[in-house]
Amino acid sequence: MSLVNIIIPIFNRGSLIRETLTSISQQTYPYFECILVDDGSIDNTVLVIKEFCSTDPRFKLFFRGKTHLKGANSCRNIGFDQSTGDYIIWFDSDDLMTPNHLEVKLKEIQRTKADFVIAKTQNFSDRGFEAPYVYEQKPYGITAEDFILRRIHWYTYDVMLKRSVAARIRWNEHLESWQDYNYFCKMLLVTTTGYYIPQVLTHRRLHGVSIQKQMTRSSSSFKCALIDVYWYTFQDIKGQISSNIEMEITRNLMNLSFGLAKLCTVPVRLFQVTGLVYKKFKLKGVFLYQLALVSVALTQKGEALLEIAKCKKLK
Structure with missing residues (x-):
């Protein structure tokens, strides 16, 4: 048995x-x-x-x-x-x-x-x-x-x-x-x-x-928890996954950071996420990503900038 x-x-x-x-x-x-x-x-x-x-x-x-x-x-x-x-x-x-x-x-x-x-x-x-x-x-x-x-x-x-x-x-x-x-x-x-x-x-x-x-008691804590798990998971598996999957994880982290900025919360792991953005979307992507964060924190707008930073076409 x-x-x-x-x-x-x-x-x-x-x-x-x-x-x-x-x-x-x-x-x-x-x-x-x-x-x-x-x-x-x-x-x-x-x-x-x-x-x-x-x-x-x-x-x-x-x-x-x-x-x-x-x-x-x-x-x-x-x-x-x-x-x-x-x-x-x-x-x-x-x-x-x-x-x-x-x-x-x-x-x-x-x-x-x-x-x-x-x-x-x-x-x-x-x-x-x-x-x-x-x-x-x-x-x-x-x-x-x-x-x-x-x-x-x-x-x-x-x-x-x-x-x-x-x-x-x-x-x-x-x-x-x-x-x-x-x-x-x-x-x-x-x-x-x-x-x-x-x-x-x-x-x-x-x-x-x-x-x-307890970890998901608010929208901001929910997003912070997701950023953490995406970041640690990326570190655990980055040598075993394709470049396309790495890019999608990076985009997810950008979306979550944008969501936190919209709640007037400083995104967790901002430095690390910015480093990933640079690797995948180069200097232009980093500039537009950071501009999108500032824009949404100040005006509650910036989705278009974020989409361009992620190298996605706007509808």
Whole structure:
């Protein structure tokens, strides 16, 4: 029987973690090991987890050491280093697995001989369940370019992947939000042999204290988080992608910086983004890009300048 590792970063989830762990303990496929890595919780999270570990040896608790940066990604890397399973599932501490989550994913990844499988997620809150997340599936299959340029997407916990693939990727420990985007961009540059499972296997909890909610609480913080993830992802993959993809990432960064300037907010990573603009669109592009930022900050106009800077024809 194949061992499945479920790896979960934990931080101050005392009120929710018991329900998450219960959903895992009740899986129809029993051969799993759930590795929980605490990020320095100061509530009763650790006590709840230790109670679970004492009654079910499939649950194991570890702690982020001082040599690692604080954050979920550090905990995920630590968890993987402690794992030995044939297959890996990344999960979150506030979400729930359907009882057949592991069984369905494992059956399909073995049946299709894929390197990873992608199931569906359904959001829920105190008001009940929402419609399941709908994948946009391309007729030609899964490509790294489509994911990098956000033409397709899925959530962290939707995926089960082979250990041999996960061993070639690390979570970027500098990112606080949109970590799954960065990770799966890198995964798809290792392999695109994936298979979609048309079935809801995860229930994603929506609540006010989720990390993603805090990072995207306003339009400006949302754009800042996206700039960060695009920048770090570009640094992680720039030697493995085409010049056209690099250009599109640069254009996305220009758009986001323009959006921040329109909100009268100084764009984050302005110096780094300007350097990318120079590499792709030369001195003229930099001049027009900076002029567009000044114009939109002062007059709320400048879209035409931005489009010309991106070397795109105006309609």
